[in-house]
Amino acid sequence: MNHSLRTKLLPVAIATLLATAPAFAQDTSSSISGRIVDGNGQPIAGATVQIVHEPTGTTKTTTTDAAGRYAAQGLRVGGPFDVKVSKDGTETEQDNVYLQLAQDTAVNLTMGVSAATANAQNLSGVTVSANALSQTFTPDNKGISTNISRRELDAAPTPGRSIQNIVRMDPRVVITDRARGEISAIGQNSRYNNITVDSVSANDPFGLNANGLPTLGTPISQDTIEEYNISTANYDVATRRGLGANINAVTKSGTNNFHGSVYYAFQNTDMIGDNEQDKPYAGFNRQWTGGATLGGPIIKDKLFFFTSVEKSEQVGSGSPYGPADSNAATPVKNLTSAQVQQIRDIAAKQYGLTDIGSVGGGNSNLVDKRYLAKIDWNITDNHRASFTYSQTKENKPIITGSTTKLVLSSGWYKTNVDNKSYALHFYDDWSDIFSTDTTVSYADFNQNRGPYNGVAMPDITIYPAQFNGGSAVEFGTEYSSQANVLKVKTFNAAFAGTLYLGDHTLKGGFDYEKDKYYNLFLQNYYGSYTFEDLTGGPSNGIDAFAQGKYYQYRYNRPADGLSLDDVAARYNLNQWGVFLQDTWQVTNNLSLQYGVRVDIPLMSDKPLYNKTFAQSFSYADGTPRNNQVNINGNRVVQPRMSFNYNFDTEHMMQLRGGAGLFVTNTPGVWVGNIFSNSGVTQTQYNCGPTQNGCKTNLPPFSPDPFHQNNGASGSGQMTVNSIEPGFRIPTAWKFSLGFDKELPWYGLIATADYQHIKQRDAIWYQNLNIGAPTGVLPDGRFTYYKLTTMDPKATGQVSRANANTKFSDGTINLANTNKGSADSITLALKKPFADDWQAMVGFTWSRATEVNPGTSSVARSNWANNYVMNPNENVASNSNYSIPRRVIASLTWQHRFFGDYATSVSAFYDGHNAAPFSWTFGNDANGDGFTNDLVYIPRPGEVEFGYRDAKGNIVAADQKLVQQFYNYVQGNDYLKDHQGSVAKRNGDRAGWINQIDLSFSQEIPGIFKGNKGEIRFDVYNFTNLLNKHWGIEKRVNFPGGRPLADFAGVDPKTGKYLYDITCGGKLATCTNYINNGNYSPQAIPTYINNNDDLAQRWSVLLTLKYKF
Template sequence: MNQKDWLGFSRTALAAAVAIVAAAPVMAQNTTSAIGGRVVGADGKPVAGATVVILHKESGSSNTQTTDADGRYNARGLRVGGPYTITVTKGGDREVSENVYLALAETLGLDVQLGKSSTQLETVVTTGSATAAKFNNSTMGSGTQINRAELDAYASIARNLQDYARNDPRLAQTDKERGEISAMGQNSRYNSITIDGVAINDSFGLEANNLPTAKQPISIDAIQSVQVNLSNYDVTQKGYTGANINAVTKSGTNEFKGSVYYVYRNDDMVGKRFDRGNQRYTDFLPFKEDTKGFTLGGPILKDKLFFFVNYEELKSNRAQPEFGPIGSSLTNNAISQGQLDAITQTAKNAYGIDTGSVIGQSQLSVKDYLAKIDWNINDNHRASIRVARTEQSDTNNGSFGGYSATGLQMTSQWWQQKKKIDTVVGQWFADWTPDFSTELKISNRDYNSVPQNNSNLPAIGIRFNGALPDGAPAGASTGNRFVNFGTEQSRQFNVLDTKTLDAYFGATWIKNDHEIKFGGDLQRNKIYNAFFQNVNGNYTFGCESAWTYSFGAINCNTASAAQVQAAVLENFTRGRPSSYQVQVPVAGGTLDDGIAKWTLGQTGVFLQDTWNVSKDLNITAGFRVDQLSTNDKPTYNAPQPRRSCRAR
């Protein structure tokens, strides 16, 4: 890499890790599981050439391995879950293990003894060991596995992976309302959430819950298993320094299985709000929130081709303003209903503007669609493809401070945030020889977010200050108090669109007592971000002591509330703002010139060796190299003439 690359945006990161663990060989496969172990004879010596057949009973898919000179076998790219039947044979000896289940990204260590003597068969040996369900030796670094049975058993009102991930005690919820979680005290944006190996994170980094939508884009009822990674030193891991919440979706089997579900709650099922200003409890406005959906999976061709589909829809009008005018059922601020009525009437008479009201019901609608096909090509090859879409329409009623102890936002400034996310992911798992296997994964994710405003106007703020109107809460501020309407300043030209392509190739080579993993990954994130504030203009109308009014001059700081209101409304009627802002393009340009259109690329390569020193000791060493690059080039600014100053 030349010097110019280092001085620009492109960077190379090198990470190396060496670990000594007392465990079976483990690799974090992200979307699959694995089984490995040794086959020994009655004398405890390795059995070479034994046949190991690993059968997934529900789909009929099987994987056949042959033990090496040390009696080792390793099967990769297996379906998560089970039950599995593992049959080991050599000559006339045969050993069968039934009802084996695999966790996501787990390599199960299963050692088998063949040719047991009759004495051994008649002897029952009971052993026990202390193990922790959430802390085990089947992951690289620290982590937690959560299977489908646990997902069914645990409750989650939000029905999202973050709730279930908090089964790991190192994760904590830091903001209940926003669904924000922290891994070991870090910012929530350091976390990563992946499903089927595809990141479903908020692609722009604005949402504290890590998700691009109000609910997770794929239903929890479509999830088969979950893994929480912390401090993971597998070289295939990337994209987080907090926690990686990794999940894999369900697949169809040889039996038709499905479910229909419905979740409901309303204002009678939640607690009350506490109004600190008046020291009273207030009820939520009436609301209804429900989720309905179904799942269905089964065979297309028995033992060969399977399908799984899911549909889910969430509807809610639960989100609502917390603050309202004096006398309302919401937490009161120092703005009266009379002031609001006067603003509404003046806007209509002077400009024909419908300001809307300050109290309204939001409307949230989220629809999820998912379809997945699994194909058992043959005993050595397996593939799957999954497509999913999420559509959301969400009322935003002032998350940027429109409602507060000193401000109210009328419904003309509300907007519906329209979002659409389309994902496609295809995977191919191949066992080329008993010692060499590969995984290829390609995915594409399209994300689009555009506001649908309730009005097409400038942003307009009516500012009151000084004396408080009658009935104002005790201790209310006499500083600036705003009533906002029109088109919200940041929604006047705002479009976000990202297209993300990911490709991953990994190979695993078993060489004697070494398991060598190598490969690479590529990500290309194409970004279109149009974010312009105040292109329609932004007006503020307030009381100004230096101005003359039809009723004479006043001091806005000492005048009565009625006098301040009269001055503000007169300025509004006359079109005499206290301040005005507008964003326009540079001379000779257009607003389109300011749209961020660029591509961020990341290329990574990795190599890792797990050395099985003994049954109880592994040594893992590896490295990973990542390079970031972008085609973005800042607009050239011509150098300005240098000016000199002389002291006199």
């Protein structure tokens, strides 16, 4: 606003600025609303308001009501718009208005002036320029959100050209794992985010990927995006799925002028730094992205198009792993080339497996292809439509391995994804007081996962020396890739109508989603074997392999009479949502919004009934469990309210807040596990000398993937996944309070936000087949071992001693818990772009707890990968995704040194706590068959140190090592503070992460008039370029446990724990606890210094672009 007019008309402006009608919460459009008054602040009724989108000539015309208010919905994102108001020959205009996605922009104007001021101003109308503050200080701003415009997208460093580069610009949203691309908002599960592009879901449709996306790469070209809206608290009842962050993007549209671009981004290993151990990057040789966009008119002012095509490829050099005595970039510890050759000879000569794969070689070429086509149609001034088609195809070979496991090429796998979507939108103004928004969309997702080389083989893992402290060799078809096909078809329809009734705006409507799932997922279909040293048998895995004596054999097959296709989970999920809301402009300063939303899942499909399951397990009230229970009809009623209050101050100031219930996305796989694992369609065997239920009369080893051997009659085990009656899709209460203040310098805006999340229906996985405990360990936890000494290596020892042998250890139930919460405080300071620069700094303090992190798609993994004191405990601990402190800052400077050709420099800083981790036992301490046990942190004298020899006698540990153990405890703040208690899950942290990314771009003359070229450099992790020890993300390996000692039983004479810190006296190979003969738990940095981890080093991306 013009400064002099601002001073003279300040009382009128303050009175009207926040008195506008609220915006209709749009996924793909924007809105303008406001109030028209005269020079005395009195409302002007019947004034004509004309809103023109200048690039397309799209025009909307409306009139003001008795209170002088007007509103226009369904407008394009961006601008510029020209707003003209006229009545009785007097006109008022505001030009250069830019609109934000899913936000209302307040445009309040004054027509004419009073007689007292007419001569002074000598104006019959008022013309003002756009005011960026109106995008923040608006009554529609009630929750917590961040908008990122195309201008900001162009300026921000985006070294990965990914959505992760963008969403981190919100101080409440953090990339908790840079390598996996996990996106978390205020400590919530990455699967709880809702990501949409042009209102079509860009979420992982089944919940398989840690990044929450349907592909490993970004699902849509960032060059097609017009704007992002990121919200962690949007109280509009039309908003679905708001437990995490709502990340909403709208794509570009065509205009009356032809515009487009051609671009090429490139990076090779010369543009990537060495890691902290001076090892060069080995993940790929080079990567590139090439693409083009084009938009323009089909019929001027009427019909427009926009298209985009993009291809990305990472060209990999293959596996970096090899034996320790080879020249491999990443050597596997304690593994020799001779051992690998022995395994290869045995496989070929004894079992006919002549090609078990190579060491190294292959390629890990990730190929993504992205297509987009969009049509916009101005049907009339009051009716607009758009259609968007999008397709993403991805082909990704997965080369696995680690510093403790060499996976030969036959053990690698590949994933192919094809994701198509179609969306049709209608934006209609039926009168000055009634508008509607209608959306229909369809998405088709297909994913196939199979062996890298296409050859079927059992999955075979061999520990050449000894299991404890030794490394392994794996070959054959990876056990989860033996029968793995996923298809998801999704249909969506949504309708919302908005009725303006003076001070009240009513909104109501519905949305509907139908998901049709086909999921064939049969692990161990070709058989999976583990060979290692056996008590009373072969002393190493190679001899065991040669003799066909395995430690464990897993085999899952279709039940008798069923085919492989019968095993697939086929089911439909229908979700209805209805909502009603009123927004009441109570006064010129106060806006209230209140309403209710009801989501109802309908699921008529049920898995086959398992009678044996019902006879074997019961609910708390004693009634038989039913594996056919699903989420049908478990509705969620979500009341919500919010407010915005504007203060009458010289500089704009507002208070906003709200409270309400939100439901998350439905990870289809969590619900679908009841179909995949009914226990009726599959017969499962888990055999081996220590496997309860199948440890005698073992079936012989078979190298033929299609002729695996059944266990002894009756030894086949069922895996049943069930859902607790009344289970609801995760829901949580949200409360927020925010304060915004315009500062008197440089257009700065200061913001303070508080947000609280209380889980109402969180996830709680329970293992139904643990069996009754056999005793209590010294720290009070239950044990499930058979022998009184509880020595896990003792002859005859059995875990889950009282478990039902008809069922596997993966018999898991999914229930709700109301435990878990989160709190977040954010302080931010932002300078909008002006005078060639913009800047932002934000500080966030948060805490988050949960009962189960939900890190996997498999029910058994979700239960097993959660560190606990007792199995099935309902205890909230620090969230896997919790980042207590975070600081972000950005700075962009732009200047035109050479005519109209801009020079731009940008920087983005992200500093935050590293991921949490748990101190654990290094093995199974409680006998439940899993190594997910939190360790007891002893005081001196509370536990014994040693191990049992072959005769069962305790061999005491060297007292020097014992003293070093306690010295280490005293030197670690967390361990020191918690001596005498069981470690808390995620109680400790790996440190602090600092990352600075830079961007430099220079426009240059194009070939033709009006065209421009652009040269751009993005530098990822700039501080690592200065010092290799900076910019490092220290992280304990998934699932986040760091062993303090191995459990070696309980001394029956003293009743004390026996801790083994020597791996059974094998100091030379005990890398978990011994370093150069001294006690030292494996250091955290060793978990992340993989040579294929791009996140732990600096890199540069070069982009060339031609714009016309």
